[in-house]
Amino acid sequence: MTPQPRTRTQLPKRTVSIIGTGSYLPERVLTNAELEKMVETSDDWITSRTGIRERRIAAEGEFTSDLAAKAAQSAIENAGITAEEIDLIIIATITPDHFMPSTACIVQTKIGAKRAVCFDISAACSGFLYAVEIAQQFITSHTYNTILVVGADKLSSIVNWKDRNTCVLFGDGAGAAILRHRAHGHGVIATRMGSNGQLAELLQVPGGGCACPITAENAGERLNTIRMEGRETFKHAVTNMVESARQVLDDAGLTPADLACVIPHQANLRIISAVAERLEVPLERIMVNLDRFGNTSAAAVAIALDEANRTGRMKVGDYVLLVVFGGGMTWASSVIQW
Numbered sequence: 264m265t266p267q268p269r270t271r272t273q274l275p276k277r278t279v280s281i282i283g284t285g286s287y288l289p290e291r292v293l294t295n296a297e298l299e300k301m302v303e304t305s306d307d308w309i310t311s312r313t314g315i316r317e318r319r320i321a322a323e324g325e326f327t328s329d330l331a332a333k334a335a336q337s338a339i340e341n342a343g344i345t346a347e348e349i350d351l352i353i354i355a356t357i358t359p360d361h362f363m364p365s366t367a368c369i370v371q372t373k374i375g376a377k378r379a380v381c382f383d384i385s386a387a388c389s390g391f392l393y394a395v396e397i398a399q400q401f402i403t404s405h406t407y408n409t410i411l412v413v414g415a416d417k418l419s420s421i422v423n424w425k426d427r428n429t430c431v432l433f434g435d436g437a438g439a440a441i442l443r444h445r446a447h448g449h450g451v452i453a454t455r456m457g458s459n460g461q462l463a464e465l466l467q468v469p470g471g472g473c474a475c476p477i478t479a480e481n482a483g484e485r486l487n488t489i490r491m492e493g494r495e496t497f498k499h500a501v502t503n504m505v506e507s508a509r510q511v512l513d514d515a516g517l518t519p520a521d522l523a524c525v526i527p528h529q530a531n532l533r534i535i536s537a538v539a540e541r542l543e544v545p546l547e548r549i550m551v552n553l554d555r556f557g558n559t560s561a562a563a564v565a566i567a568l569d570e571a572n573r574t575g576r577m578k579v580g581d582y583v584l585l586v587v588f589g590g591g592m593t594w595a596s597s598v599i600q601w
């Protein structure tokens with residue numbers, strides 16, 4: 264009998280490994296002391312309520328695609344591949360350079376990834392893990408082999424610098440990872456994602472889209488900047504991060520005690536501490552860099568992952584939990600064996 268060709272669905276599932284990471288933070292440092300001169304706040308309030316001491320702000324002519332391209336180049340070098348090997352570029356961002364073209368297409372040109380298919384996704388601070396899960400699906404289904412995933416945001420472009428409730432929290436940056444199947448290698452073990460659009464108004468940028476365009480009449484209302492109900496957002500962040508972390512650990516057949524490192528979204532040290540306490544993971548096993556970079560949205564967990572990689576926080580074979588929460592509302596957790 265003539266053998267039938269194997270269709271993609273019949274091919275064995277493949278493990279997806281992170282084979283390289285990278286990040287980029289703009290040079291300009293904005294300290295809490297400088298914010299004291301801009302709005303009615305204090306270093307003491309910001310540090311004690313959030314844990315943030317300083318954040319990075321992109322230069323005027325430096326866009327999300329520039330941050331993303333630099334993080335991508337550093338991940339490409341770390342992975343030891345060339346840009347031509349990349350099959351797909353996924354950029355998670357809520358601050359694209361333009362509505363069209365996608366920031367991924369702009370990054371493709373900047374890094375010379377001529378063969379890549381490119382698109383952006385929007386899941387706010389959860390975007391990087393959403394993008395990793397999309398990449399995982401493409402690799403396990405044998406559609407693509409080598410995928411660049413970037414979380415990048417220039418939040419300074421959508422912050423209302425007169426609103427002390429929000430302007431002290433955010434910063435600019437980008438983090439990147441190269442994903443590829445590695446035979447018999449370690450990789451992403453399980454991922455859980457969640458969304459609740461009923462809570463959308465707790466954290467939003469109300470204007471600038473087609474539902475509420477910026478016009479000469481409403482320009483003064485700064486509708487194209489971030490609005491947030493901080494206290495409510497805080498509660499949902501803790502609840503959903505803990506629940507999705509527990510679910511994904513269960514999926515992976517692991518307990519918090521098995522984790523060598525937890526890399527959470529970097530929004531507020533009190534959120535991170537509450538999550539750590541409920542999961543019963545000691546703080547020394549939690550990656551924290553928000554004191555230096557603030558909340559960089561989709562970039563935050565990716566920058567922390569790169570820092571954990573480059574500083575040797577994760578050894579080969581270690582179990583690592585990544586857990587994020589953001590506008591939408593959206594959340595996600597992944598367990599990776601490094």
Ligand SMILES: CC(C)(COP(=O)(O)OP(=O)(O)OC[C@H]1O[C@@H](n2cnc3c(N)ncnc32)[C@H](O)[C@@H]1OP(=O)(O)O)[C@@H](O)C(=O)NCCC(=O)NCCS
Binds near residue numbers: 428496530558588
């Ligand atoms: C925003 C956040 C830091 C505020 O901390 P909080 O302890 O909840 O503070 P509250 O919002 O209850 O405000 C307490 C007081 O501080 C004031 N305040 C707010 N921002 C301030 C600032 N930068 N400096 C000084 N005072 C400030 C408020 O006006 C309020 O004053 P009032 O009691 O007189 O009304 C916190 O709620 C938070 O981190 N929320 C979640 C953020 C988040 O995760 N966002 C992104 C998800 S990706």
